[in-house]
Amino acid sequence: MTAFVLVSEICTGGWIWRETAARLRESGAEVHPATLTGMGDRRHLARPDTDLETHIEDVVQLVDHAEAPDLVLVGHGYGIHPVLGAAERRPGRVARIVYLDAGMPEDGAPAVRLVPDQAIRDRLAEQPAGDSRPVPPPASDAWQRWGSIADVPEDALARLTRLAVPQPVRTLTQPLRLSGTAAGLPTTGILCTANGSSITMVEAQVRLGDPRFRALVDPEVGFLELGTGHWPMLSAPAELAGVLLRAAAGEGHRLTAAAPERPAYLGRFLMDVPGRPRERTGRVDLHLPDAERPCPAVVFVHGGPVSEHVQPTPRNWPAFVGYARYAAHLGAVGAVVDHRLHGIGDYGRAAEDVAAAVDLVRADPRVDADRVALWFFSGGALLSAEWLAAPPPWLRCVAATYPLFSPPPGWGLADDRFRPAAGVRTAGRLPVVLTRVGLEKAEFTATVEEFLAAAGDCGARVEVIDVPDAHHGFETIDHTGQARSAVERAMRSVLGHLGS
Template sequence: MTVFIMVAGAFTGAHVWRETAALLAAAGSEVHAVPLTGLDADRPAASASVDLETHVADVIAAIDAVDAGSGREIVLVGHDYGIHPVLGAADRRPLRVARVVCLECGMPQNGVPALAAVPDQEVRARLAERARHGECEGELAPPSRDEWQRWGSVAGLSDAALDRLTALAAPQPLGTLLQPLRLTGAVASVPTTGVLCTRNGVSIDLVQRLVDFGDPALAALTGPQVTFFELPTGHWPMLSCPTELADVLLRAAVGEGRRLRPVGAGAPPAHLRPFPLDVPELPRDRRGQVDLYVPDAAGPRPAVVLVHGGPVPAGARPTPRDWPTLVGHARLAAAEGMVGVTFDHRLHDVADYERAADDVTAAVELVRADPRVDADRIALWFFSGGGLLTSDWLAKPPAWLRCLAASYPVLAPLPNWGLTGSRFRPARAVAHAGDLPVVLLRAGRETPEVAATVEAFVTAAEDCGARLELVDVPNGHHGFETLDAPEETRPALLRAMRSVATHLTG
């Protein structure tokens, strides 16, 4: 028999597991939803000093209450914030725990507080400032009914479920978010399963792409004891699809799930596959943070500055400016008589858009200052998660920006990015684009979450009369240049590049 010990996320308590727990029990499992001190009504705080260690102790007590001689295997399930006390407890009872299930959360590391995983960046910044001043006591008020979206996608939640989530929400003790997680390393021996909810912006394929970037910190996710599942719902699957969640948990308990491919195993990762067009092998000219691919042509030439997507882990090697897709576009631009430019920016995390935007500005300034470049004829071309960086250029396009292009872009923050109040909102910014031509390459088989942001942008552009040209790749996936058959992508790439060239030289 499996014993599921389940720990809820921020502002919630044992009540959120009611339906899932009943389904697991009906399947023959023993289930304990852990009431957390200071969050659950039946476990009030004895003092104001509730912190992460308090909740670790709550979970340890639940583990110790299971008879060690019964032969029953314990599976710890942590949702959202709940993974922090789960890992803290598993680290101290590694021989008692058969598996840890990370439900809609990352894998926190030793010394990192739960605050680092708070998706609402305004809240994160405010609490970090309090922590710097030693103000670690008190509580964080729970979201109102309309604010839950700032903490994760509410996709799949009925009105009744959202009402229930709101009515039973409790203030989160600040110590639980600000106290660092302490791990000895013992938990590393415990098998782990990640359950990802795709409507919240994360999929197994996305995690595989992050691993493929080569960041050593993510290598552990490819271990034989690590499996993954995904559910097509938002951040609270125990309320939106308890039947499907119960099924996944039962399968996880017996070691099922998809495993990730280690770096270097099998075919090259998608971002390192060849560019689909034959382009001249033009050498790069590395000048500081930018690489220029300069055509053999007289006089200053227009330039196309290619802005890679992300987030890309800081440890990724090679870095984006050397990826075949970016280099291929730069050489294609040179073949069309323009200077192609690649560079690396610091979008390593969704919290990095501000500094990535500064990096784009700095790269453009460096390019415009090069004597081989016509400073008054510049195009910017954005890819994937770099699409949010179009906002500043759409909102106030300078006279020298003659065209803006984007390939399979993300054009609104995804639900788990915590950027609700940020300026990175291309669909709003496009109303101020004026006569700036926008060339948008749209993947017909884009992920639903990203496709929704693209369609919202297209609608906004059409409503304001923006100069939008759509270049469709009907059978293309996100990152189609190296994922899909060359015959599917070549016509679109050529058409888009030549359209950009026309805007730069016309």
């Protein structure tokens, strides 16, 4: 008989699984919805020392007292942390681990690192050691900061708000310790596509060559998708039950190929550009033109998130080196910044890195500080929002290539700081050069359309360069005349706005 232990997101309890658990039991499954210490109707048991180890022991006790010999442990969001801890202690009782719209915790990392709500991450980063104040649940209008509430009925959202309880702070700040004893257990990832995750995005991460994702290319690892938001037990309880039963049966998409020895992003740049002198200062590489007077500058901002484990880092990727050399060849300083956008919680830090890089570039005596352009790529385009919203007089142009212009719901970036569609409404006459590819990911295409609609509403100056037969990252993939023409046109347009 299939048996499930269901462990939910922070501030909730076993009650949240009610409808899904009922469906599972109707199928003949044994079901154990977990209400962890201090949560749900066990709120009164919370103590200042309630921590992640407490919650791991709660799950261990459910495993030990379940009648079935083999269990499927399901971790939703935060719940994957106590699930993994319990699986390490009872690997012989676990038939499968299910990551339900959950991140991939690392050994030694606290759960707060994967909490999507930026406000919680900021608060806990500033909270003094030893401060045991719990993390309050969100207000009724703030649940989207924790993940998409797509398809959640109003009465279910009201119940979620009413029954949510404060989360003991040490459950989020105590590091998760993983020895590897459960590493070989079969696993399934259930991805909620309305929350911004998908099998396509997982495959893209594997192709980046991040060593953390190599384990996903394994016959024992499967993936299933649910077309709903982060709370499927509220928005699609029957569908969730069906997907959980499929996961328990070992169904799911398998990743068939690991990252190639030479990932596509390390391929040759699509143009032969003469080498230029390169100088490195901190996180910034300057590619310098032949000039005796100060020149305009283009600052290139890579996308991401890109794991800190990926080598070489983006400023050494052929595409960015190629763009910077091309700018220098045409008479501008090409600057590439290695910002620290390593995870979805790093956008604030990446924004600071970009601002510092711009200051460094403008302070260089070889740069005309009054003629600077910023050029953003992919997920780095979210960092353009603040520059668009209040462009300084020296910023002559913003460019974006295959951009992500709105964060997925599950990233927790709910305010306008990282929403270029909001920023462009006050960009005034600042020129924007947008390169979009025809073979783009659907989730990226939708954000570009949102941006263009906002730009049209306010009369923003947006030049669109279309590359119909090109892919995301086309500069090292699609060596076609059409692609080369698009890069040439975009570069000359940007430099034209710089008066170069």
